[in-house]
Amino acid sequence: MDQKISQMKWWAAVPLVVAFAFFFPRLLINTLGADNPWTSYLYLYGFGTIYTGSGLLLALKSGACKLARPKDRFWFTMVIAGFCYFAALHGVWIYLALSIPYLGGQ
């Protein structure tokens, strides 16, 4: 019974993900524009959050990652930290690219 409830919850997320996949990029394009680098950034990390998040959720639900085990807990933290690292790296990169003057047009 518990397993059935668990599966129902899992499939219930599918329509939400499909709706997100359709509306999220359109929201970005309408508000920021398709040529804005932050649009590409948010597209990548918006879908990336679902991608990585579903992996972590699956690992926890299946018992493949048990947070009571020290090594599993360590790697669970590292996955989240790695995600944040790349998100920060790309964010700072875009900021620097836009904020430092370009001399080639002089």
Next chain:
Amino acid sequence: MESMGLELESGSVMAIAIVAILYVAVITAFGGYFARFNSNINDFFYSGNRFSWWLPAASMVATGIGSYSYLKYSEQGYNTGMSSTMTYLNDWFLAPFFFFGWLPIIYFARIKSVPEYFERRFNSAARYISLTIILAYMFFYIGYNLYTIGIAMEGMFKVPQLYSVPILAAFLGAYVTFGGQTAVIFTDLFQGIMLYIAGGIAIFAGIYALGGFDEWWSFLPVSHRLPFVHLNADPKFSSAGLFWGEALAGSIAFTFMNQGFLMRYLTIKSVNEGRKAAFFNVMVTLPVSAIIVGAIGWIGKSLVMKQAVVGGALAGYDFVQIENTFHTFIIVCWATVKQNPWIFGFVVAALMAALMSTIDTLINACAAIGIYDLYKPLVKPEATDEHYLKAARWASIITTVIGTLLVIWFNTQKDSLMNIHYKGIMTIIPAIVTTIFMGAFWKRFNSYAACTSMVVGSLVTISTVWYPYVIAPVSWFFSGPEVGEFIYFRALFGMLVTAVIGFFVTMVTSGENDKDVTGLTIGTLDEAMISYKDGGVPNHALGQKAKNLVATIDENIPTHWIQLSPQAMETLAANDGDVIYISDSRWWLGGLRSHHVKATSNSKLANSEVAMSTKTFEEAYMLSGYSLIAEKII
């Protein structure tokens, strides 16, 4: 073949050729040395699963950079700037699936190849369907790498591919054939260092020519400084397409399906060390590699812009003109090293290193599939280790020959190199990566669904080469490009078609028996660990390494078992029967002299003693007079 725009004098050609030939000869001899570490096919293909994480991780540097990488990404860097790094910096999303799913599954189930996984998870039909697709993928890469280096040699030195490709293939085929995976790992480690040094020299020369880092950045157009391109303007290179084609399909293919990378992870001593290697690969190796292969393009763009501002060539340098952007790497390097043939020869040797280090891995991987999935199950199921080792060497030779012959086919293709590459890969991989994913992460997914989805998914994806417009609705839904060839969205289309077929076939057919998939899906990893330990209870308690151990020989101890003092067992937090990794204490060997054994406690032993039989000692390639380290695996 058109010239690359380099006017090389005969003296320069000679100097470049000497450096390049010397390099190839040294690598071949170095790789051949490791033949002595292959006593059976497990050693030949998986190096006895003995290495520390850093050795395969460092060797992946060279494996991940092909001969086409410098040429292709420098071109991309010149055309679109630092967004050329996109394909290297979007792999992290896959991490939880690999760390907690695929890596433990293949390690604890002792999977040797993806086709073998398909047989154990599904059935024989699934095994051979997957084998066909995987071989197509790997032979494509071998042929493509040889083809690109052939083109580069032809363009630079006017050497016809008819001569350059077979000669290069013969050299690298030689050391793979004799040295196996250990040779591949150690030569790739060496070649990775070579790639970074050569790339570093080329980058330094370029930045120096520009007048420093600030000048380079200041003359780089803003559009070229950004890490992303337009979301969906260019169907051949867009942020949306790259996410679905590369971060999703491409990353799964490289990490889950590429037999070469899979085997590299299987040479590592434990799952935890495998995670470290993967972590290092994505966090360090890929970002640095992205810079190494793309930076010459960014420098080339900045250089051209600065030339336009100053009204001619930079002081002390020839005027740089890039008419065919595919030659960006060669042209910019040649100009910024001031036509020095010895330094340029070193850079050309790096191109060869990139070629050799990618293809040696693929040859070894194809040979592994040939032995484990074709020869052993179908031709000769029962034979001695010596026989299989001999067969493995023949398989390496045959693979090299087939890859070389494929260059003829690549020469008949009319498309650009970039398009040939992505069209090929994005057509081959979608069906199989989806099937692997569903097989590993969805227990109910069964053999009927796996076979149907792989066959139909592949056929539908291939059909989009002639009917690309069917991809348009998928691309539109995800706000991708709405016109064009949909190179990356072809992969997403293929994955969705395969997933839908797999889902519906699973729903209308009965599920597999739980027992059949035990240890082969993410939900059954605890059982996989028990099976790995031959029925023993996994021990997850954290212990420490027992260091400075001295080996004593006791022939009464069974092979693959050791005895330790109770205190050493306590240090390891180990129980009798736990799997222990024992190795030579010299860390820089990376586990070359080591073994997985089981341990029992013996109160008669001193704290610094480890007792084992002569056979165990020899199988670990240990040497007398060197201290040992023990650590508990599980």
